[in-house]
Amino acid sequence: MLFGAVDVGSACVRAGLFAPDGRLLARASRGFSLIPGPDGQAGHDFAEIWQGVADALAEARRMAGAAPSQLRALAFDATCSLVVDAPGFAPDVIAWHDHRALAEAAELGRIAHEVVARAGGSVSPEMQTPKLMWLARRRPETWAALRGIRDLCDQLAWRATGIEARSLCAAAAKWPWLPDRGGWQRDLMRRVGIDGFPRPGKVLAPGDRIGCLSERGAAELGLDRDTVVAAGLIDAFAGALGAAPDMPALIAGTSNCVMARDVPRRPGLWGPYPGAILSGEAVTEGGQSATGAVLEAIRRLYPGPQTHDAILARIARAPDGRAGDLPEDLHVLPDFKGNRAPFADPLMRGVIHGLPLDRDIPALDRLYWRAAVGIALGTRQVIGHMGLQPHALAMAGGQARAGLMRQLYADTTGAEIHWQPEDAVLRGSAIAAAAPLMGGIRAARAAFARPVQVTRPDPGRRAARERDWRIFLRMQQHRDEIAGM
Known part of the structure; x- marks a missing residue:
């Protein structure tokens, strides 16, 4: 008996096969295209994503030597992209980071409603509600012809089963749906003109059986x-x-998200979302947009092919023998796609101080590393804004795979980093897949628990990171002053 997990990120599909004891037996990936557009638009072709799902699953089965009959259950996770099923609308997936609905998000943020309050009081254009408003107003012919409109994780499950259902996780976190306030918030939907979109089927908790x-x-x-x-x-x-339980989790991939329970409401924090992961628990998210995308943009500046692993390996071999301690007169504020927390400003932009004209590999390595430091400092700020003082953080996502990055986050936040080497994101989806056959999601989570690697803060780097922190805050002040001018 095997369990399948599919993770659809911003640029690739990953599929994994897990044994009942939580061992990852095989993992495969397939890339897909980003389709840019004007005015902050970005999209994908769902057919290309779905073919990637099929190919990645087939490759993972081949790697594991598994017959189709051995795969007993399957679950999907995905970015909170919006799939628009309507004649002629292309690309039919509006990417999560698409900012076409800036005006609608600002309008929504001025309405006194619980949906807005749980979006941090200033609604992000990355949420689904402003994107629905944009569709209804800017593409009325599409709105009138909608056959379906779903979060990407729900579209994947619908394509697999033909059964209409929505994930409570996506509905509570991104749509005008409140699990503890009667579900769909039709008063708000009528007010902003989006009450008419198709929404058949049940809203199911993560790990509930669809079919x-x-x-x-x-x-x-x-x-x-x-x-x-x-x-x-x-x-x-x-x-x-899928990460280590009983501690806040840092998901560091295309974006960075800090997920924690029992967090008081503050501006710029998303939540609390009851039942979005486990029943009886409410989770709050403090996020940074496009962090991994910043590192990817720098990677693309190199004169020849480079991988993130190769770049980080060079940085770890710094000439003075202190990994990652490159000269520190280059400083980066990483808000190139806006700021989620603590400022909740999608129009905020990044800043680079001390950038030379050099574009050789050592100079680009330095820029890459100092951008990574800026991202880690932003994570420290998010953690403080959430009122957390964690002794330990469970870390997951692509950035967590590099030991140098885990050390950076430990040194910058002052917390131990607990990392699950066998891919916590895929593991989370595999736990959801196993839940119907293993007595529920909590039982599946316990069965899938695996040893973690612990990275502790290095006292020798504390002074450098504290200096970086003071400069980081001062640069934010300067940015505010310039914006005010």
């Missing part, structure tokens, strides 16, 4: 019809579920 694969889904995925599909999660929430 088995449809004939079409089974054929497209190369699996048996009796494979169970469970309700999934947004990717960051899946990472929090």
